[in-house]
Amino acid sequence: FRLIVIGDSTxxxxxxIRRFTEGRFAQVSDPTVGVDFFSRLVEIEPGKRIxxxxxxxxxxxxxxxxxxxxxxxxxxxxxxxxxxxxxxxxNVHEWLEETKVHVxxxxxxxVLVGHKCDLDTQRQVTRHEAExxxxxxxxxxxxxxxxxxxxxxxxxxxxxxxIYELVKRGDITIQExxxxxxxxxxxxxxxxxxxxxxxxxxxxx
Amino acid sequence: xxxxxxxxxxxxxxxxxxxxxxxxxxILMTYCMYDFDLGYVQGMxxxxxxxxxxxxxxxxxxxxxxxxxxxxxxxxxxxMQGMKTQLIQLSTLLRLLDSGFCSYLESQDxxxxxxxxxxxxxxxxxxxxxxxxxxxxxxxxxxxxCKNFHLLLCCAILESEKQQIMEKHYGFNExxxxxxxxxxxxxxxxxxxxxxxxxxxxxxCKELPQAVCEILGLQDSEVTTPDSDNGEDENxxxxxxxxxxxxxxxxxxxxxxxxxDDNPTEISMSPNVSRVTPA
Numbered sequence: 047f048r049l050i051v052i053g054d055s056t057x058x059x060x061x062x063i064r065r066f067t068e069g070r071f072a073q074v075s076d077p078t079v080g081v082d083f084f085s086r087l088v089e090i091e092p093g094k095r096i097x098x099x100x101x102x103x104x105x106x107x108x109x110x111x112x113x114x115x116x117x118x119x120x121x122x123x124x125x126x127x128x129x130x131x132x133x134x135x136x137n138v139h140e141w142l143e144e145t146k147v148h149v150x151x152x153x154x155x156x157v158l159v160g161h162k163c164d165l166d167t168q169r170q171v172t173r174h175e176a177e178x179x180x181x182x183x184x185x186x187x188x189x190x191x192x193x194x195x196x197x198x199x200x201x202x203x204x205x206x207x208x209i210y211e212l213v214k215r216g217d218i219t220i221q222e223x224x225x226x227x228x229x230x231x232x233x234x235x236x237x238x239x240x241x242x243x244x245x246x247x248x249x250x251x
Numbered sequence: 252x253x254x255x256x257x258x259x260x261x262x263x264x265x266x267x268x269x270x271x272x273x274x275x276x277x278i279l280m281t282y283c284m285y286d287f288d289l290g291y292v293q294g295m296x297x298x299x300x301x302x303x304x305x306x307x308x309x310x311x312x313x314x315x316x317x318x319x320x321x322x323x324x325x326x327x328x329x330x331m332q333g334m335k336t337q338l339i340q341l342s343t344l345l346r347l348l349d350s351g352f353c354s355y356l357e358s359q360d361x362x363x364x365x366x367x368x369x370x371x372x373x374x375x376x377x378x379x380x381x382x383x384x385x386x387x388x389x390x391x392x393x394x395x396x397c398k399n400f401h402l403l404l405c406c407a408i409l410e411s412e413k414q415q416i417m418e419k420h421y422g423f424n425e426x427x428x429x430x431x432x433x434x435x436x437x438x439x440x441x442x443x444x445x446x447x448x449x450x451x452x453x454x455x456c457k458e459l460p461q462a463v464c465e466i467l468g469l470q471d472s473e474v475t476t477p478d479s480d481n482g483e484d485e486n487x488x489x490x491x492x493x494x495x496x497x498x499x500x501x502x503x504x505x506x507x508x509x510x511x512d513d514n515p516t517e518i519s520m521s522p523n524v525s526r527v528t529p530a
Binding site for chain 2: 055056074075076077078079080081082083084085099104105106108109111112115225
């Protein structure tokens with residue numbers, strides 16, 4: 047499955063993906079310029095492994111003309127906002143509109159992610175209102191923290207499982223010339239964020 | 252906000268409340284006022300950081316940054332027209348150097364070379380160490396050996412990675428991933444030599460397409476005025492180069508400076524440029 051991670055700049059998109067794919071949290075990370083790519087396998091049920099290709103995008107408006115090119119071929123997306131930044135929550139609506147226009151005729155299954163939930167004392171968006179907004183758009187809502195590794199696995203695997211169900215039910219079909227979902231042989235290796243060493247060694251080959 | 256995430260491992264910017272950070276912030280704010288229509292765009296902090304490091308002074312660094320931004324302005328504008336132009340120019344150059352590789356990239360939906368976006372936007376700032384960047388930028392600012400030398404640097408890096416990309420049959424995803432992961436692994440000296448070698452070959456090339464001349468700023472003097480001993484030159488070129496080198500599409504070239512005699516830089520070329528005289 048190909049997923050895309052979007053949201054305002056500095057909400058923590060890259061950190062969330064890094065935690066998920068590398069099991070690490072960087073105190074400082076350079077602002078993303080353009081688009082980055084990550085991948086990881088997840089096991090959604092015993093023996094059923096799915097390879098996720100995750101696109102990390104630059105959050106700033108100006109980069110939209112480049113990042114847009116990557117929406118189209120994605121089947122799912124994590125739409126992030128920062129729970130300590132009200133503005134990033136208000137922009138969720140615009141992000142959805144923006145992607146909707148650019149993925150037609152396809153659709154992206156989104157999950158709304160309230161990020162940085164470890165900073166609860168600085169919270170500017172309540173869980174209740176975020177859930178309400180998510181429900182209004184038919185999305186699930188989850189709160190995560192890359193720093194404390196809360197719900198990071200869950201955010202990605204739940205989304206993957208939902209997409210898998212939709213594919214199984216035939217609501218999403220594999221189409222020629224669309225890269226969102228591809229079926230095929232997946233190598234028999236699962237590395238999760240707990241097995242960082244193994245994955246790093248693999249990369250050196 | 253990006254101030255807090257620019258080059259924080261560098262001594263000049265590390266730690267909390269470092270005066271370097273305040274300067275970085277203040278200069279960017281001043282620039283926002285100076286060019287209000289453009290505002291702040293991500294990537295600018297990357298361009299400013301080395302300048303401030305060298306100038307160590309807010310006023311000087313600001314004016315250096317402002318004139319650097321004069322060059323880079325289009326890259327940061329609303330539609331990023333500068334980026335689009337550069338990507339097209341890069342693809343023109345790459346096609347001349349290696350049309351086979353270009354076709355491969357196109358077959359993998361990567362013909363627009365979007366994977367070079369970061370290289371071009373912030374002039375390799377994230378690809379090399381801080382000190383290497385100081386060196387590389389200084390080279391680029393000389394506009395020597397030709398205009399848009401950074402595009403030839405791109406070509407040099409791509410040419411080095413071509414084999415792996417094509418042999419492992421990398422697709423759209425893998426190409427982007429591979430290119431992004433080159434960060435901090437590229438040898439600056441090596442790339443400079445290769446890029447210079449490419450520029451020398453282009454300058455010597457007798458039938459350089461007009462578009463390429465324009466990109467590299469090679470007008471009149473070198474290209475359109477034919478050499479009096481034209482034919483002889485080509486003969487020299489042919490004889491001084493072993494025929495096998497042409498057959499393997501690989502032309503050994505010595506970069507004028509930098510490359511040592513015992514270590515000639517090899518650049519592989521597509522057949523349509525292999526008639527150029529080696530330097």
